[in-house]
Amino acid sequence: MRNFSRAVLLCCAALGTLLAGPERGTAQEFADHRYTSEAIEAGSRIYVADCALCHGRGGGDVDGVDIRRGVFRTVSSDEDLRRIITTGVDRGRMPAFDLQPFELDGVVAYIRAGFDPNGVAVKVGDAARGQAIFQGAGDCASCHRVNGQGPLTAPDLSEIGAIRNPAALQRTLLDPSAALLPINRPIRAVTRSGETIRGRRLNEDTYSVQLIDSEERLRSLVKADLVEYEVSETPIMEPTTLSADQVADVIGYLLSLRGLP
Ligand code: HEC
Numbered sequence: 001m002r003n004f005s006r007a008v009l010l011c012c013a014a015l016g017t018l019l020a021g022p023e024r025g026t027a028q029e030f031a032d033h034r035y036t037s038e039a040i041e042a043g044s045r046i047y048v049a050d051c052a053l054c055h056g057r058g059g060g061d062v063d064g065v066d067i068r069r070g071v072f073r074t075v076s077s078d079e080d081l082r083r084i085i086t087t088g089v090d091r092g093r094m095p096a097f098d099l100q101p102f103e104l105d106g107v108v109a110y111i112r113a114g115f116d117p118n119g120v121a122v123k124v125g126d127a128a129r130g131q132a133i134f135q136g137a138g139d140c141a142s143c144h145r146v147n148g149q150g151p152l153t154a155p156d157l158s159e160i161g162a163i164r165n166p167a168a169l170q171r172t173l174l175d176p177s178a179a180l181l182p183i184n185r186p187i188r189a190v191t192r193s194g195e196t197i198r199g200r201r202l203n204e205d206t207y208s209v210q211l212i213d214s215e216e217r218l219r220s221l222v223k224a225d226l227v228e229y230e231v232s233e234t235p236i237m238e239p240t241t242l243s244a245d246q247v248a249d250v251i252g253y254l255l256s257l258r259g260l261p
Pocket residue numbers: 046047050051052053054055062065072073074075081084085089090093094095097107
């Protein structure tokens with residue numbers, strides 16, 4: 001059983017890394033930094049005052065750049081961001097900004113943390129409170145596994161803080177259907193022998209599909225042996241009913257999950 005869980009864990013971790021896709025650079029960078037809510041809030045004021053004029057409150061008004069989603073042209077690290085902001089771009093199409101160091105930190109924190117569709121910075125709350133909510137009122141632990149504890153039916157969240165930024169986590173909690181990764185989709189299959197299998201897809205190719213079934217078993221099904229195979233667009237996870245402050249605390253906790261040392 002131990003080896004089996006470990007295989008699943010490794011498999012999920014590898015998939016997560018693959019699937020993080022374009023957000024990966026951002027997340028990778030983000031993983032090296034801890035941004036405080038104060039810095040993010042200070043940064044949001046500067047963003048609205050100095051940047052939103054061109055980039056828009058939603059961050060997507062300049063072609064090829066979507067600040068909210070971390071899509072840039074040349075920027076990949078925090079250092080690149082600082083350089084672009086202090087030197088400007090493209091012979092004045094974006095002016096150079098002369099910011100105090102703490103202001104510059106704030107804008108970088110704000111951009112890295114991301115913001116919601118109304119341009120409001122995503123709030124990152126207290127990790128310890130968030131952990132209590134995760135295990136208690138939020139009921140997250142009844143589906144999710146963290147550091148070897150909990151079921152396998154939902155994605156293992158042991159490293160989620162290293163691969164998702166606060167905006168992505170907030171999206172998942174408030175609107176799981178908008179955040180559902182294709183690979184995590186729930187599936188239903190019926191075999192030739194009449195067995196119905198429900199579970200969460202881990203991997204799929206032309207001939208086979210790997211999943212965790214509702215009994216938490218890792219299964220590999222050969223498609224030629226199936227008489228029915230359905231992939232659902234509807235996430236298993238429901239939008240959270242936690243308060244905004246509780247969501248912020250849960251996000252704080254999720255960001256602290258960076259895999260076992
Ligand atoms: C006068 C308009 C204007 C303002 C104000 C402005 N920008 Fe820009 N910004 C642009 C344009 C235009 C580009 C695209 C430049 C190019 O063609 O590569 C850009 C690009 C960027 C990029 C992506 C650069 C890359 O190469 O990946 C970042 C990040 C950025 N801006 C952040 C900011 C921040 C932060 C502020 C506020 C401190 C700001 N911008 C203010 C116009 C502006």
